[in-house]
Structures are given as C-alpha cells and as structure tokens.
Amino acid sequence: MCGIIGFTGSDDPFGALLDGLTLLEYRGYDSAGVALVNPSESGGIWRSRAAVRAQSIPELKAAADPPAARAGIGHTRWATHGAPTEKNAHPHLDCRGEVAVVHNGIIENYRELSASLVAGGHTLSSQTDTEVVAHLVEEELAGGAGLFEAVQRCSRRLRGDFALAIVSAGEPDLIVATRQTSPLIVGRAEGLGVVASDISALLETTRELYALEDGQVAAVGPGSVEVVDRDGQPLEPTPIRVSWGVQAARREGYEDFMSKEIHEQPRALADTLIGRVHDGLTEFEELALSDEELASIERVVVIACGSSYHAGYIGAASLEQWARIPAHAEIASEFRYRSPVLDGSTLVVAISQSGETVDTYHALREARRRGGRTLVITNVVDSLMAREADGVLYTRAGPEIGVASTKCHVAQILLVQLFALHLARIRRALPPEEAARLAGAIEALPGLVEEALGKAERYEKVAEELSGVNDVFFLGRNIGYPIALEGALKLKELAYVRAEAYAAGEMKHGPISLIDRHSVAVVVATRGPLWPKLLANIEELRARGATVVAVTDEGDAETAGLVELVLEVPPTEELLTPVVAVVPLQLLAYAVARERGNDVDRPRNLAKVVTVE
Ligand code: F6R
Numbered sequence: 001m002c003g004i005i006g007f008t009g010s011d012d013p014f015g016a017l018l019d020g021l022t023l024l025e026y027r028g029y030d031s032a033g034v035a036l037v038n039p040s041e042s043g044g045i046w047r048s049r050a051a052v053r054a055q056s057i058p059e060l061k062a063a064a065d066p067p068a069a070r071a072g073i074g075h076t077r078w079a080t081h082g083a084p085t086e087k088n089a090h091p092h093l094d095c096r097g098e099v100a101v102v103h104n105g106i107i108e109n110y111r112e113l114s115a116s117l118v119a120g121g122h123t124l125s126s127q128t129d130t131e132v133v134a135h136l137v138e139e140e141l142a143g144g145a146g147l148f149e150a151v152q153r154c155s156r157r158l159r160g161d162f163a164l165a166i167v168s169a170g171e172p173d174l175i176v177a178t179r180q181t182s183p184l185i186v187g188r189a190e191g192l193g194v195v196a197s198d199i200s201a202l203l204e205t206t207r208e209l210y211a212l213e214d215g216q217v218a219a220v221g222p223g224s225v226e227v228v229d230r231d232g233q234p235l236e237p238t239p240i241r242v243s244w245g246v247q248a249a250r251r252e253g254y255e256d257f258m259s260k261e262i263h264e265q266p267r268a269l270a271d272t273l274i275g276r277v278h279d280g281l282t283e284f285e286e287l288a289l290s291d292e293e294l295a296s297i298e299r300v301v302v303i304a305c306g307s308s309y310h311a312g313y314i315g316a317a318s319l320e321q322w323a324r325i326p327a328h329a330e331i332a333s334e335f336r337y338r339s340p341v342l343d344g345s346t347l348v349v350a351i352s353q354s355g356e357t358v359d360t361y362h363a364l365r366e367a368r369r370r371g372g373r374t375l376v377i378t379n380v381v382d383s384l385m386a387r388e389a390d391g392v393l394y395t396r397a398g399p400e401i402g403v404a405s406t407k408c409h410v411a412q413i414l415l416v417q418l419f420a421l422h423l424a425r426i427r428r429a430l431p432p433e434e435a436a437r438l439a440g441a442i443e444a445l446p447g448l449v450e451e452a453l454g455k456a457e458r459y460e461k462v463a464e465e466l467s468g469v470n471d472v473f474f475l476g477r478n479i480g481y482p483i484a485l486e487g488a489l490k491l492k493e494l495a496y497v498r499a500e501a502y503a504a505g506e507m508k509h510g511p512i513s514l515i516d517r518h519s520v521a522v523v524v525a526t527r528g529p530l531w532p533k534l535l536a537n538i539e540e541l542r543a544r545g546a547t548v549v550a551v552t553d554e555g556d557a558e559t560a561g562l563v564e565l566v567l568e569v570p571p572t573e574e575l576l577t578p579v580v581a582v583v584p585l586q587l588l589a590y591a592v593a594r595e596r597g598n599d600v601d602r603p604r605n606l607a608k609v610v611t612v613e
Contacts, residue, residue, distance in 0.1 A: 001078040001611045002090075002104040003027040004184065006165045006175045006195035008071035009222025014064065017074035020201040021057050026257075026401050026601065026608040027104075027198065028078025031089035032056035035100035036069035037172040043097030044169020049089035054602045056089075070222070071173055073165045073195070075102035078607035081110070082127030092131040094138035095122055098169040099147075101137070103130040104197050105182035106612055108160035133158070137166060148219040149232065151176040155217060156230050161358060161611065163212075165195045178217040178230075182611050183356055183384050185209050185240065186218045186225050193220035198609075199380075200399050203244060210237035211382055240382050248398040258402035258494075258600045262586055263453060268397035268407040269414050269446040269579070277443055280436025282422040289375065289391040294426050297347045297373065300327035303335050303363045304351040305610070307405040307489060308412060312351045313482040314578050315416030321575060322430055322438065323423035333359035333613065335366070342372035349375045351416065353400060353408040354609045355383025362613075364388055377415055379408050393419065402601045403608045404493055406586050409486065410579045414445060417576070441573045445580065451570045452583040459584045462549060462565045463591030466520060470497055473511070473521040473546075474585075475504040477534060480524035483551070483578050487522055487585030493603050494593035504537040517545030522567075522588075524581055525550040525559050528574040538562050551581050 003024025007016045017034045025032070033049030033056075046067050050059035056076070075090035082088035091100040107113070110129035113136065118124065122135045133154060140150030147168040155164075161181035167174065177186055177195045187194045189206035195218075196202050202209060210225060212218055216235060219226045227237040254260035276283055300319050302312035312329040319327035332350070336359070342348065348367035352360045355378035364385055367374055376389040379397050386392045395411035421438055424430045430438070466472070472491060476484035481503045488501035502511055504523065515521070521541050525534045538548050539562070548563040553571040560566045567584035569577075593600050 001028050001607045001609055002197070003076040003201070004073070004102050004104050004163060004165050004195065004197040005201055006073040006177070006220070008173050008175050008193040008220060009191045010070060013069050013072040014066035017072050018057060018061055020196065021074050021076050023201040024196070024198055025057060025076050026403055028076050028607040029054040029056065029602050030077045030079045030084030031086065032060055032074070032076045033089045033091055034060065034072055034074040035091040035167060036066055036072035037167050037169060038067040038069040040067060045093060045097050045100045045167070047091055047093065047100060049086050051084055051086040051089050053084070053604070054599055071167060071175060073100060073102045073167055073175060080106055080612050081129040088126045088128050090130060092126060092128060092134050094134040096138065099134045099137045099141065099166065101130060101134045101164060101166050103133060104163040104611060105161035107132065107158050107162055109158070113157065133164060133166070137168070141168060141170065147171050147174055147176050148217070151178055152217045152228065152230050152232055163197055173221055175220045176217065177212060177220060179212045180214055181358065181361070184212045186212060186220050186237070188220070188223055188225050191223045193222055193224060195220055199240065199242065199244070200401070203242070207242050209240040209242065211240050213238060243381055244399055256402065256601045258404060258406065258590055261400055261402050261407045262590065264398065265407045265410050265583070266446040266450040266453070268395070268411045269449060271396035272411045272414055273443060273446070274396070276418055277439045280439045282418050282425060282439060284393060284419070284422060287391050287393060289373065291426050293373065294423060296345060297325065298345040300325055300347045300349060301340070302327065302329040302349045302351060302416070303332040303360060303367070304329070305332050305357055305359050307409045307486060308351040308353060310482045310486040310489070311409055311412035311416060312349070313485070314413050314479060315349065315351070315420060317479055318417045318420035318575050319423060322420050323427050324429040325423060325427065332357070332363035336363040340370065342367060342370040344371055344373060346372045347375060348372040349377065349416070350385055350389065351377045351412050352385055353379045353405055353412070355380040355385040356609050356611060358611045358613055361385055361388070377412055379411065401608070403603055403606050404490060404600070410449065410582065413579050414442060418442060438573065441576055445572070445576060448570045448572055448580045449583055452580055455568060455584070456587055459567055459587040460591045462567055463588050463595065465565060466549070466588070467592055467595040469520045471519065472497055472499045473519065474499060474501040475507065475521055475537065476524035477504045477530040478528065479575055479577055480526065480528070483524045483581050483585070484522070486582050487588070490586055490589035491592065493606060494589045494598060494600055495596060496598065496604070497592065504534060507537065507540070512540065512544070515541055515544040515546050519546040520549065521546050522549045522551065522585070525552055526569065526577050526581060527553045527556060527571065528577070535559065535562065551584060
C-alpha cells in the first residue's frame, strides 16, 4: 500500500519521479505528491501534491512548474490515517519546510509522538501518522545531527510498520531511507541513487538494487549506497536478484493491465511449470526443505488472503485428496490472532502474490514463532515473506500490475497443486501411474487456459446480458466452491456488484430465502462427481424464478438445457478445474466493470499490496 520513489543525481528528478509514480500507482491512488530539494526555494524544499482519485499524477504533471533540482522523493497514497485530501497527501514537511518525508505503513505511536511535538512548539498541519517523522527529524537536525544520523535516532522512537524516504534542504544530494516490516529497496547506478517501495519502478533505471532489512538505515547519494543499523553500525546491503524485464511492467498494446494479464495466463502457467515436471515426476530443485523433512510433516495449514486464500483453499483440498495429509486453509488475518496449535510436524504454507501482505507476513512469523515449518509461495523473488520462511517456491507470472489478481492467482493454484503432488509422491499416497497421469494433466493446463481465452467473445456476450445486475450469487460444490468464491470476489472488486459465494449445498440452510425472479446465480457446474447434485441445486433456483448462468464443460447440452446462459470451458480433471473455470469468471467481471465505466486496473478503495492490518 502506497508507493515510494526517490532519485538523487538526476538531471530531471521531477520527470523521473512522475514516471516512477506512474509505475507504482497500482499500490495506491488516493493522492500523489513529490518534493524536490532545491536550495533556491524558501525553506529549500519545493513540493507539489494532488488528490484526485487515480488522476493525481496527470494533475501533478499539468500543474507543476518544477525548479531545477538534483534530488527528490515522491509518493502515491492509499489513505489510512487522514482522508484522501491534498493536505494529507505525502510528502509531509517539518515546521520550516526544510525536511520532506514519504512513508508507507502505519506509525502506531504517532499520537503520543505528535502530542509531545505539539507540546514542544511544533505545528502539525495534516491528520496523518506520517507528519510526526518530519518534525522528529527537524528536532534532531536542530540538535546538530546530519540527516543520516537524525533518521537513525528518529527511527528508534517509531513503533509500527514503516518504510520511509526523507530529504533535507541542508544536504541536497542525499536521500535517507529506513524501514520496519514495510519493504524498501535502494540502489545505485553511475552518478545516480534510487529508493523505491517496489522493484517495478526501478527496472528501467538500474539492476544494482539492495533490499533494506528491518531496522536498517541507508544513505543514498548520487552513485552511492551506505547502509547502517539504527545504532550506526555499518552493514553489507543485501543485493536483489532481478529476473523481470522492463517490458513486463508495461501494457504493451492492451487497453489495460488486467486484460494483458488475463491473456498472459497460459504463459504464466507454462513458465511456472518449467523444470518442475520430468517424466511424470514433480521436481523442486530450489526447495530448501528436504524430502526427509517433508516426509515428517503430519499436517498442513495454508494461510493467505483474498484471491491467494482461494488458491490456498484449492491447495489444501489437493493436499488432502492426493497426499492424504490433513490440510486446511485459513485466512491469514484470522490465523495470527486465534492462538493456533502448531509444532514441528505442521507445515504452514503461506501464499502471497506480492510476498508483502502484512496479514500473511505476520501470520507466517507467528507460525515460525510457534514452531511450525514454513513454506512460502510467492511471485516476488526475495520478497519479505520469501526471506522469512524455511522454504520458498516462486510462481513465474511476471509482475502483476492490475490490482485484481488474475495470472498470479492461476499460477499459485498450479504451483500449490504441483506441491501437493510432490508431497503425495514423498508420502507414497498415490500409485506412481496415477501421480504421473495427474502431472500430465497439470502440464496440459496452459493449453486449456488458452482454449478458454479463445472463447472470450462468448463470455463477453454473457457479460452484456448481466451488465445491469446488482446482486449475484456464485455457487459451487467441493472444488467448485473456491471457484465461486473467486468469481464473486472478482465481480465485487471490479464491477462493484454485490456478489456472494456459497457452497451450493448451503443455500437451503438460509440464503435461498433471498432468491426470487430478480436473482441471478452463477453456478460452477462442470462434470465432477457432484454434478448431479448441482443440477438439483440449479432446479431449486429456477423453481424460485432465478436466472441461472452455468459454468459448464464444453458441449454439455444437458446442463445448458437447464439454464439461461452458459460459460463453457474445456474439461479437465476435477481438482484441476479451478485454473480453467476461473477464466470466464475473470472475463465476466472485467466486461461488466468496463460496461459500467469502472477503472479495471485501479478499482475504488483498493490497492495492490496491502501493507496495513
Ligand atoms: C483480489 C486480490 C487480493 C489479493 C490479496 C492478497 O483480486 O488480488 O484479494 O489476493 O490482497 O494479496 P497477496 O497475494 O499479495 O498476498
């Protein structure tokens, strides 16, 4: 949540900051702002901010007349403390306008700090938790410290999760960065220093990047990076491995990132498979957990949030069915606080596209603290969670910029299912020929998703029929249930349509009283063992007047004959259905959202990376 960018040593820091902010905007788009260090300004800091939802960067570009400068910091905000107004937009300044701060995360003790600053004569002009940092640095500078030392001292007083980039008029070439939990990257190139919350903003600038660790403070100058701990002890910075190309974070002719990413799904799946299936056997060379360690696991808990939780649900079902190991999925934000019972025989698998989601990150740490073994499935190499776990497996979907997860979601499902097969082999839970058959079926998934994408126009026709609806039920049974959950989430977050998912068998226990002739239900009715029961559920809905849309196997005339609208998908193994069946639901949500004029890449109130609780 929130994007941070900083450049020093640049001939055009304003342009570089706006370009960086554009690439980071998916992290939050309530407001944006930049500060340039310019000794000719009164106070020495020039600042420009705008708070026009999803349009702040063009506003900044149009309104600004930036002075000559060599360094600056910028921020794109997802509001937590304080309304999304210009006054609350970052950067925040100290009393004299000589220190500027951008911040990601939450400073939990800001009230206490702010009270003592006000008592000491400071005037705070925003409602944010961030502004206190500018005033704390101001005090340290007034006491004679340089900016680097001032930030080390201040950061010792801050509690919470934060990533900060700070500039001061007194040292016009310097950016000081520090972090606690919220990630921050620093880097250098010839004559240039950079800071960012996210690698995608820096891909075009340099590959010499370092991940700041908790509690580290970095002095970034033109061409230099120096890192110390909060007590000023020098440290070796941790280099980042960069595997993504520059073009991966560009739209490349698509109208928006979401359609690009939906259409990239076959490639994301194929890349995630590379080197992981050989002659029907799964192989995870990079997995730091040995077969012996995995064989000693007696239970698996999958933790994740949102779409990643849905992937986790599918993973847990696959682990139980194939590896015959007790497994369940939990919402990470709940897991952490309910005092889970764990020990070394429990494997906790955290799934997170970003590897940063704070709920999942803290749940993972809690799992470690309680003695569980941990494995992370993430798309971001060297991300926070990747560095926290006993083992890590990477999806290879490339950067996902659209706020709603699509290609990463399917890649997560594929990878956790491959892992389930792997565990099944280690535990000898499946006959080898059955494991090989399933591995083959997984290898066929990229092709099936390609086929499903070939039906996009037909799915869009269904979406046209549904463009006016305001209330939709999504129903499924067994592995169809997490598909329904994901379909409902996509429609909610993109089209702003109230959408509820239920296990189809639950309808009769209450929700069916909501069904009348105005109701629309999307039923995942592919031909698994529970298909006859789903047909009965469809009949129950129709008897009460509902319009039913069914996700069916290609050519299933029987189901098609029962319902008003059909979303056909190529058939596959029952447990593998989610990767294929989610495609029409993504496109349905996408098309309804576009029809309503919604911004599909930047849905309201959301941000790509959720770094607050
Ligand atoms: C929905 C979506 C979110 C994320 C969730 C977890 O389309 O993208 O629900 O899945 O915020 O994010 P990660 O996977 O980064 O932990």
